Structures are given as structure tokens and as C-alpha cells.
Amino acid sequence: MSEVLGLRERKKLRTRHALIAAALQLFLEKGYEETTVSEIATAADVSTRTFFSYFASKEDVVFHNSREGLDRGLEVIAGRRPGERAIDLLGRAVTASFATLAADDEFRHEMAPINHLVMTVPSLRARGLLLLFDSQQELAEALHRACPDELTLVEASAAVGAVIGGAKLAAFVSLNGGASPDEILEASRQATEFVLAGLRAASPASP
Amino acid sequence: MSEVLGLRERKKLRTRHALIAAALQLFLEKGYEETTVSEIATAADVSTRTFFSYFASKEDVVFHNSREGLDRGLEVIAGRRPGERAIDLLGRAVTASFATLAADDEFRHEMAPINHLVMTVPSLRARGLLLLFDSQQELAEALHRACPDELTLVEASAAVGAVIGGAKLAAFVSLNGGASPDEILEASRQATEFVLAGLRAASPASP
DNA sequence: CCAGAAAACTACATCAAATGCAAAATTACA
């Protein structure tokens, strides 16, 4: 399972983590816009130019772990159980994604301040929404591929968009209301369930 | 209804339109990233600095009419019919928003190329998603205000997020599949109906 | 352990978006 990494790879990982740690600390300490890439690089002991060979943009550091949840969801969808309905499969995928994120201790610990950062800085909010949007497309395609007879691509997109859209907005509003990380996760979970129940009821059932 | 505008106001409007026209033409002609703000300003016969007193960013020119649909939706929600259920009210608001945009001839005419531009340029996609997201919050708040006994703010957010999220992704996938403007509007409409039907079924009904 | 290949890092140079500021031009109005 675990590859033996050469010195080169280990150093790259270390630099990457140093950049992430330095960036997050500075962002939380003195604000996102007030922190320059040059400062981040200096704090991580590399040149400014090197920063951009690790991250395509200053925004990307904040979303360094954005693929983890998505990949887990794709996995679940790829492993559709025989006869499982598309809506149920989607439900499992979304739940598994949440669980993956919630299980990451580091993420769980930093979730609140990072969320606050993302939600209060427009450019970060925009970047987050873009990543989420592109993720949804991947999920919709995967769902359609897994259940080609049950859902067209457009239908799968509507379903994915509805579920994630609902969860997203519920989470955000909940966050804005000063909820704790647990309460936010719970709000998303409830919204997901709510929308899923609706979709289940609306789609042409065949038990 | 129509104010008599002074010379100053008229000139400002003219400059604004000149900037929009010049920008869109250049964007479509030679690509968004390949067009500089300086070129836009020159084409509209103003200084580069002036561009930024009309639009906060290069991206904003593309979304110059983004508030029209939203405002119509907010209007509808504010005019809730006595006894009307929140879900139905939301449905009317979304439908009215679509109709408002579809009624604008200029928008209808330029919709296809502009949509293509937005969807293919990441920074524009991100900006569009941000505007849509913030709009959803306004809609959710309005919906909650209009039906405070029926929906909590979080529930209203989940509903708005689900409906618009579904419509958005369906429209995008449809667009990617090479659909015509009419087909795209139809796909959004269907997705909206689909999700609304689901929400209607899932929410604690009380006819 | 060494030499050459491959990869990563660095120090520039450059470009475009965006902002602040003060002077000049334009419009409004008494």
C-alpha cells in the first residue's frame, strides 16, 4: 500500500506541507488579501517562483485537499450494488464524501476557521464554488455511467446538482448563523436527506 | 416612470454601453484572456482607469445584467399569495426569473455565445457561480421572510439551493451537449419542475 | 564513489489586473 518514497519525493511533500502550513497560518493571522505569495514562500523557506510550481494560484493552497471527498464519492458510485437505485447510490456517495472529510482529524480541526476564511473572502468563495461545480459534473457523469438505463446525463446532473446544491446552501447559511462544525455537518446531512427523499418520491419508482 | 436624465447621466450610460459592447465584441472575437482592459477602454474611447470606475473587474462586464432575473424573483417572493405554499412560491419565482431573462431580446440573442464564453473560461465560470450563489442567499432569505412559519432559514436555503442547483447543472450539461438556447431553457425548466415536485412530496404537506 | 542525466529550485524579466492620488476637463447651477 505505502510506496517507499525517494528523497526527492519526500522533500517535495515536505515543501508542499510547509507551504500549506505557512499559508494557512498567515491567512488566519493577518487575513488572506493582506498576505502575499512572497511572504508565504519566505515563511516556507523557498523562492516565490517555487510556490507557483506547487500551486497554480494563491487560492489553491486553501483547497489543497478538495479532491479527497470527491474521489471517495466517485469510488462509491463506481461500486454500485446490483439493482441499487440511482438516487440511493447518490445518497451513499454523498454520505461517504461527508464521512471522509469528517474523518480527517486535521481537516476537522481546521474546518471552522478555513470555512470562515472561504466564506468571507469573495475570491476564495468563487474558487470553492468552481471546484464544487466541476466536482458535480464528475459526479453526474459517473452516476449516469453507473445507471445508464435509469437516468439520462441531464437527469443525473439535475439530481446531483439538487442534492449538493441543497447541502451547500444549508451548510453555508448554518455557518453564517454561527453553528459549530458538528451542527454544520448535521445541517448538510439533513438537507441531503430532505432533497433525496424528494427525488426518490418524484422519480418514476420501480421497487 | 422615465426620469429625464441630464447630460451627465446620459453620457455615463453611453460610456457604460460602449464599454460593454466593446468588451463583448473583443471577447468573442479574440478570446477573453487575450483581451486586455486597455484594449477594451481604447475601443470604447476612454482611459483604462475609467474602465474600473464603471466595472470593478474585467469579469464584471460579462455579468452586467445579472441582477435583473434575481430582482424579478425577489419581487415574486415578496408578493406571496395568501395561503400559497413556500414551494409553490419558489416555483413561481424561479419561473418568473427565467421568463424575465428569456424576454430580453438582446440577452436572448447573445445568450449562446456569452454562455459559451462563461463556461469555457474558468475565471468567468467562477465569477458566475459566485453571483449565483449570492443570489441564492438573497432568495433563501426572502423566501424565509415570506413564509416564516412554514420554513426555517436553513430549510428555505436547502430548497432554493436544490432547485437552482438542479437547474444550473442541467443547463450546463445540456449546453455542453450542444443544445440550442431553447433546449437549454427547457432543460432547466424540466429540472426545476422535477426538483420542485420532489420537494413538494417530501415536505410536510398540509393542503 | 563518480559522472552524466533528470528534476527541482532560483533569480531574474515581463505582463496584466487593480488601486490610490492629484491634476485637468467637463457638467451643473446660481
Place this chain on the structure above:
DNA sequence: TGTAATTTTGCATTTGATGTAGTTTTCTGG
């Protein structure tokens, strides 16, 4: 017409981001 208010403009500056060429570091095979 003259003065106040507003807009426009040019200029400097900051910052994110990219290209490039050269140096340093790591890897690999002998």
C-alpha cells in the same frame, strides 16, 4: 459667467502569475 461638484485622466505602485536561463540537487548505472 463664474464657481462648485463630478468625471476623467495620467501616473505610480502593488501583486498575482508566467516564461526563461542558469544553478543546485537528486537519481541512476557503472
